Amino acid sequence: xxxxxxxxxxxxxxxxxxxxxxxxxxxxxxxxxxxxxxxxxxxxxxxxxxxxxxxxxxxxxxxxxxxxxxxxxxxxxxxxxxxxxxxxxxxxxxxx
Amino acid sequence: xxxxxxxxxxxxxxxxxxxxxxxxxxxxxxxxxxxxxxxxxxxxxxxxxxxxxxxxxxxxxxxxxxxxxxxxxxxxxxxxxxxxxxxxxxxxxxxxxxxxxxxxxxxxxxxxxxxxxxxxxxxxxxxxxxxxxxxxxxxxxxxxxxxxxxxxxxxxxxxxxxxxxxxxxxxxxxxxxxxxxxxxxxxxxxxxxxxxxxxxxxxxxxxxxxxxxxxxxxxxxxxxxxxxxxxxxxxxxxxxxxxxxxxxxxxxxxxxxxxxxxxxxxxxxxxxxxxxxxxxxxxxxxxxxxxxxxxxxxxxxxxxxxxxxxxxxxxxxxxxxxxxxxxxxxxxxxxxxxxxxxxxxxxxxxxxxxxxxxxxxxxxxxxxxxxxxxxxxxxxxxxxxxxxxxxx
Numbered sequence: 001x002x003x004x005x006x007x008x009x010x011x012x013x014x015x016x017x018x019x020x021x022x023x024x025x026x027x028x029x030x031x032x033x034x035x036x037x038x039x040x041x042x043x044x045x046x047x048x049x050x051x052x053x054x055x056x057x058x059x060x061x062x063x064x065x066x067x068x069x070x071x072x073x074x075x076x077x078x079x080x081x082x083x084x085x086x087x088x089x090x091x092x093x094x095x096x
Numbered sequence: 097x098x099x100x101x102x103x104x105x106x107x108x109x110x111x112x113x114x115x116x117x118x119x120x121x122x123x124x125x126x127x128x129x130x131x132x133x134x135x136x137x138x139x140x141x142x143x144x145x146x147x148x149x150x151x152x153x154x155x156x157x158x159x160x161x162x163x164x165x166x167x168x169x170x171x172x173x174x175x176x177x178x179x180x181x182x183x184x185x186x187x188x189x190x191x192x193x194x195x196x197x198x199x200x201x202x203x204x205x206x207x208x209x210x211x212x213x214x215x216x217x218x219x220x221x222x223x224x225x226x227x228x229x230x231x232x233x234x235x236x237x238x239x240x241x242x243x244x245x246x247x248x249x250x251x252x253x254x255x256x257x258x259x260x261x262x263x264x265x266x267x268x269x270x271x272x273x274x275x276x277x278x279x280x281x282x283x284x285x286x287x288x289x290x291x292x293x294x295x296x297x298x299x300x301x302x303x304x305x306x307x308x309x310x311x312x313x314x315x316x317x318x319x320x321x322x323x324x325x326x327x328x329x330x331x332x333x334x335x336x337x338x339x340x341x342x343x344x345x346x347x348x349x350x351x352x353x354x355x356x357x358x359x360x361x362x363x364x365x366x367x368x369x370x371x372x373x374x375x376x377x378x379x380x381x382x383x384x385x386x387x388x389x390x391x392x393x394x395x396x397x398x399x400x401x402x403x404x405x406x407x408x409x410x411x412x413x414x415x416x417x418x419x420x421x422x423x424x425x426x427x428x429x430x431x432x433x434x435x436x437x438x439x440x441x442x443x444x445x446x447x448x449x450x451x452x453x454x455x456x457x458x459x460x461x462x463x464x465x466x467x468x469x470x471x472x473x474x475x476x477x478x479x480x481x482x483x484x485x486x487x488x
Contacts, residue, residue: 006311006312007315008315009315009316009318009319009322012312012315012316012319013294014195014256014294014319015193015194015195015304015316015319016305016306016308016312016316017294017302017303017304018302018303018304018306019294019300019302021301021303023303
């Protein structure tokens with residue numbers, strides 16, 4: 001997750017009006033996270049239950065299995081809770 | 097040829113709005129504001145205006161419809177009073193935050209309970225901090241003049257804030273006076289069609305009113321405060337331009353006899369007229385008194401106020417509203433805050449008066465002036481807050 005500097009009131013558009021559609025992609029929410037999901041790809045069966053349940057969605061399909069988009073994952077832990085093979089562990093930020 | 101017609105304060109608001117080529121009016125009737133929209137609906141029915149008149153089921157809906165309309169780039173007017181203003185309160189913050197230059201006539205009225213339909217400033221003071229520009233008029237002529245200026249101030253691209261034109265319920269709203277009106281063409285030239293950069297447009301989609309978290313919200317509030325600061329100069333500019341057109345120049349404050357006065361009364365609205373008559377009489381008797389009417393109440397013209405009043409020895413601030421539990425009434429609170437840093441600041445006392453339409457008589461005002469003169473002489477404020485006209 002990049003730590004970009006946020007603009008001040010002089011640079012922001014008036015009244016929080018957003019003129020470019022799809023701008024939520026620019027608003028990264030990864031720094032909300034206290035615990036991050038770590039996927040054990042050995043255990044992962046690529047069933048995509050996590051992909052379905054992730055409310056963000058921050059589970060991204062790869063050519064082989066899945067990965068977490070840490071720019072947007074808020075660390076809610078639903079993926080870890082729902083994973084049928086317990087391949088996802090929630091690890092406290094900064095400990096690993 | 098000057099054209100003078102008989103209009104009540106409410107009718108003056110409607111007449112001005114008719115000439116301002118308003119695109120949308122959404123309003124709900126409430127005494128003593130009713131005639132503003134009643135009269136305007138007649139103009140709509142008679143085909144005198146091309147306004148979209150939205151009949152709504154409440155003031156909450158009225159203000160919501162106004163916000164939507166304003167965001168499409170329309171020129172928008174509404175009007176209310178008292179409980180209606182209170183019901184609009186929530187959306188009034190949204191109107192100012194989304195920078196909708198809506199003009200609203202407010203026929204100031206007491207708030208329940210007990211229920212009362214008569215004039216005081218409790219309604220607007222209750223929504224004082226909602227981010228709207230606020231103007232208090234003294235008579236029907238000022239009501240007319242202020243509405244025309246209000247659109248020009250509010251719609252200025254550097255301002256884009258909503259504005260209330262406040263007129264004392266019944267005292268102004270229902271009092272018929274000779275009002276000098278401008279020609280329709282002159283108003284159109286003074287106030288051309290609204291120009292808008294950002295508006296709701298299917299061809300150019302926008303997101304208006306997104307969710308803002310602690311990391312962004314504060315910045316937008318800071319922007320609003322900056323816009324408020326820009327208002328002061330715009331008001332002065334528009335007031336002068338209006339003066340060239342109508343022969344009646346407006347300024348943020350209106351001072352009478354202040355320059356050489358020792359004691360002054362500071363007030364809002366119609367009371368200023370009565371106070372001026374008394375001051376005139378007392379000055380003829382050699383008493384050094386003056387009157388300061390605050391026409392633009394928000395943003396408060398702090399620097400100018402300080403400059404004009406710094407030589408005074410005593411000031412009586414009249415509040416037609418009670419801020420329950422506060423040290424003083426709302427206007428007095430501003431006056432004290434503004435003058436606090438001044439060297440040799442005047443002695444200030446507060447008079448709460450006229451709640452629920454209770455008359456303030458010339459005798460009451462003369463008494464207040466005498467109290468102020470005594471304070472100027474002794475340098476002692478006997479009672480910081482007094483209630484004038486209430487039975488013990």
